[in-house]
Amino acid sequence: MNHPQRAAVFTSDAERTTWHDETLWFVRQKRDKAVYAIPEFQQLRQLASDIKEHTLSRLDEYLEQFERNAQANGVQVHWAADAAEHNRIVLGIMRGVGATSLVKSKSMLTEECHLNPFLVQNGIAVVDTDLGERIVQLREEAPSHLVLPAIHLKKEDVGETFHLHLGTPKGEKDPQALTEAARLHLREKFLVGQVAITGVNFAIAETGAVVVCTNEGNADLGVNLAQVHIACMGLEKLIPRTADLGVFTRLLARSATGQPVTTYTSHFAKPAPGRQIHIVIVDNGRTRQLGRPDFRASLKCIRCGACMNTCPVYRRSGGHSYDFTVPGPIGAILSPNIDLHQHSSLPFASTLCGSCTDVCPVKIDIHTQLYKWRQLIAQANELPAAKKWGMKLLSSVLARPGVYRFGGKVAREGLRLLPHGLTHATAFNPWAKARELPEAPKQSFREWFEQQSSIPTGQA
Amino acid sequence: MSSSRESILAAVRANRPPATALPPVADFGGEASVERFTEWLHFIGGQVVRLAPDQPLEDAVQQLFPKAVRIASNLLPATVPVNGQTTTEVLEAVDLAVLQGELGVAENGAVWVPEANMLHRALPMITQHLALVLDHRHIVATMHHAYAAVQHTGAYGVFIAGPSKTADIEQSLVIGAHGARSLVVLLR
Numbered sequence: 048m049n050h051p052q053r054a055a056v057f058t059s060d061a062e063r064t065t066w067h068d069e070t071l072w073f074v075r076q077k078r079d080k081a082v083y084a085i086p087e088f089q090q091l092r093q094l095a096s097d098i099k100e101h102t103l104s105r106l107d108e109y110l111e112q113f114e115r116n117a118q119a120n121g122v123q124v125h126w127a128a129d130a131a132e133h134n135r136i137v138l139g140i141m142r143g144v145g146a147t148s149l150v151k152s153k154s155m156l157t158e159e160c161h162l163n164p165f166l167v168q169n170g171i172a173v174v175d176t177d178l179g180e181r182i183v184q185l186r187e188e189a190p191s192h193l194v195l196p197a198i199h200l201k202k203e204d205v206g207e208t209f210h211l212h213l214g215t216p217k218g219e220k221d222p223q224a225l226t227e228a229a230r231l232h233l234r235e236k237f238l239v240g241q242v243a244i245t246g247v248n249f250a251i252a253e254t255g256a257v258v259v260c261t262n263e264g265n266a267d268l269g270v271n272l273a274q275v276h277i278a279c280m281g282l283e284k285l286i287p288r289t290a291d292l293g294v295f296t297r298l299l300a301r302s303a304t305g306q307p308v309t310t311y312t313s314h315f316a317k318p319a320p321g322r323q324i325h326i327v328i329v330d331n332g333r334t335r336q337l338g339r340p341d342f343r344a345s346l347k348c349i350r351c352g353a354c355m356n357t358c359p360v361y362r363r364s365g366g367h368s369y370d371f372t373v374p375g376p377i378g379a380i381l382s383p384n385i386d387l388h389q390h391s392s393l394p395f396a397s398t399l400c401g402s403c404t405d406v407c408p409v410k411i412d413i414h415t416q417l418y419k420w421r422q423l424i425a426q427a428n429e430l431p432a433a434k435k436w437g438m439k440l441l442s443s444v445l446a447r448p449g450v451y452r453f454g455g456k457v458a459r460e461g462l463r464l465l466p467h468g469l470t471h472a473t474a475f476n477p478w479a480k481a482r483e484l485p486e487a488p489k490q491s492f493r494e495w496f497e498q499q500s501s502i503p504t505g506q507a
Numbered sequence: 508m509s510s511s512r513e514s515i516l517a518a519v520r521a522n523r524p525p526a527t528a529l530p531p532v533a534d535f536g537g538e539a540s541v542e543r544f545t546e547w548l549h550f551i552g553g554q555v556v557r558l559a560p561d562q563p564l565e566d567a568v569q570q571l572f573p574k575a576v577r578i579a580s581n582l583l584p585a586t587v588p589v590n591g592q593t594t595t596e597v598l599e600a601v602d603l604a605v606l607q608g609e610l611g612v613a614e615n616g617a618v619w620v621p622e623a624n625m626l627h628r629a630l631p632m633i634t635q636h637l638a639l640v641l642d643h644r645h646i647v648a649t650m651h652h653a654y655a656a657v658q659h660t661g662a663y664g665v666f667i668a669g670p671s672k673t674a675d676i677e678q679s680l681v682i683g684a685h686g687a688r689s690l691v692v693l694l695r
Contacts, residue, residue, distance in 0.1 A: 070677070070678055074678070085614075087535045090533075091533070094530050094533055097527070097528075097530045098529065098530060100524070101526075101527045101530070102529075103524055104523055104526045104527050105523065107516050110515075110519065126515055132511060178673045178675040178676070179675035195678070197675050197676070198678070200676075200677075201677060202676050205676050222676040222677060222679035223681050226673060226675075226683070226684060229684075230683065230684060230685060233685060234599070237633075238595050238599060251660075254660065262671070262672050262673060262674075262684065263671055263672070263684035264632040264684065264685045264686025265684070265685045265686075267628075267629070267631075267665065268629060271629035271632065272595055272598075272633070282515065282519070287529060290532040290654050291532075292654055293533060293650045293651035293652075293653070293654045293655075296650045296666075297650050297651075304674070307547055307615035307668070308612075308615040309668070310667065310668050310670070310672060310686070311632075311668075311671075311686070312666040313663075313665045314664050316660065316661065316662050316663065317662035317663065328515075330515045330518070334515060334519055335518075337519065337522040337523060337524075338518075338522030340524070343524060
């Protein structure tokens with residue numbers, strides 16, 4: 048299935064689609080309110096973009112500096128070329144300490160690497176501890192948003208899931224009560240977790256520390272009760288200085304949810320006595336993206352999700368319609384780098400309105416990159432036949448004024464004379480799925496214009 | 508493993524963009540007032556209580572948390588002793604932790620709590636309720652000033668902004684997700 052087909056599944060429930068659309072737009076509005084309260088917000092975006100640009104330009108040096116400092120802190124640093132190596136490293140660490148259970152806070156990287164199914168196959172019990180992630184884990188689904196993993200679900204769905212798995216009363220759908228049930232359920236897991244995995248929001252080259260931002264406190268609770276902390280990061284998470292966190296922490300939560308800052312901004316540098324910290328630095332296609340001048344700016348992404356909250360296509364098609372770890376506009380420019388063939392429909396899941404670019408806190412030119420991917424996808428012959436031949440036909444018509452004029456006449460007459468059932472047959476005319484075509488005008492603009500020019504002027 | 512390290516670094520070297528300058532450290536001024544700090548902490552679900560200069564901390568805590576039995580703190584007589592070796596079972600039963608905050612941030616209500624102030628790294632999150640004592644002269648305007656003041660974030664340290672919360676169910680805000688159910692900043 049491609050994006051339009053999966054989106055069709057989502058939009059078949061019109062009421063839910065509207066709810067999804069409005070809820071995410073509400074988050075966008077909260078973002079605006081938070082952003083407008085900071086007079087220097089646009090300067091902060093530029094600074095963030097420049098810091099990331101600089102870091103990418105010397106990324107090898109910063110990675111080595113980070114590794115040196117982390118090792119001096121007593122942290123073990125691992126390098127993984129791809130998802131499979133990342134997963135092997137994590138399993139190796141767990142086996143090394145004889146652990147069979149794992150508590151995990153939010154990490155899109157481990158989703159990208161499909162770590163959970165790999166560990167489960169190898170006999171490890173994995174518990175996602177972010178509430179939204181726990182909900183989708185119990186439902187055996189993927190997260191549908193970067194920071195709101197269960198945004199595709201209604202409270203009734205969550206109530207049903209918790210009734211099934213946590214034994215909450217049937218029909219319980221109060222978010223307060225459901226969250227309390229999850230708190231009690233997950234506390235038990237925290238208390239016995241031997242190993243804790245976290246993602247990484249920022250890795251600081253000059254100190255070797257990793258910074259993790261959460262609202263729930265699940266990362267800190269998991270890490271600080273477990274013997275071993277494994278922090279998994281894409282290599283683009285580096286920033287040079289602790290002081291740069293001033294810029295990024297001011298942007299991240301405001302862009303994501305409209306909060307002034309996340310509840311917990313946690314800086315992990317040295318393991319507590321007798322405990323271990325491991326950091327796994329993952330490539331998995333990132334160095335390839337770094338080598339694409341048109342697309343390398345996508346590596347600046349700080350995973351705030353603002354581009355999806357604002358995207359008219361994401362809001363109305365849902366995160367699962369992208370079928371990629373990172374959905375929305377940013378996912379649509381990251382995914383073709385991973386597999387152009389499999390994700391060839393995603394750069395077309397956009398109106399190119401540019402709203403994503405406008406809200407991006409690190410100023411990634413998202414809609415420009417979407418447009419550029421479209422060119423590459425067409426060159427790679429990955430366009431669906433209807434789109435490919437439609438485009439060819441259209442360009443040949445637009446290149447020939449005579450054919451264009453004739454075509455216009457045929458369409459005007461056809462619309463008037465042909466039966467509605469034919470002109471609005473959705474098999475030929477997807478436009479007509481939820482819309483009426485306008486009434487055909489009697490003449491074209493050119494005909495009208497020629498008529499006007501033949502009327503003598505200056506007499507009025 | 509080391510071969511992946513070398514191949515990744517080689518690929519970065521081959522593919523990195525042309526050099527650009529690192530911008531100087533940002534500083535945008537801003538208002539470092541108790542009022543602004545209080546306003547933001549209330550906005551994110553926390554509470555600010557101003558202590559009178561001569562008011563003993565125990566009295567304020569007793570008034571605010573009359574039902575708290577198991578209290579962990581190094582600032583007042585505690586009922587649960589906690590240090591780095593305290594077991595999870597003991598930590599899990601703590602009703603209230605009263606800890607020293609180093610620095611408050613006026614623009615967002617966050618308080619810097621370094622490891623040295625935590626008694627145990629998990630205590631600020633595992634406790635049911637959290638009270639942070641803060642000197643009102645240690646409030647800065649923005650995160651830029653906060654990081655400038657903190658300098659080095661140490662072995663472990665956290666900016667804590669309000670109580671633990673989530674909106675993962677239909678975007679409904681619920682206070683008390685996994686960490687502390689409430690957060691009070693006691694301003695001296």
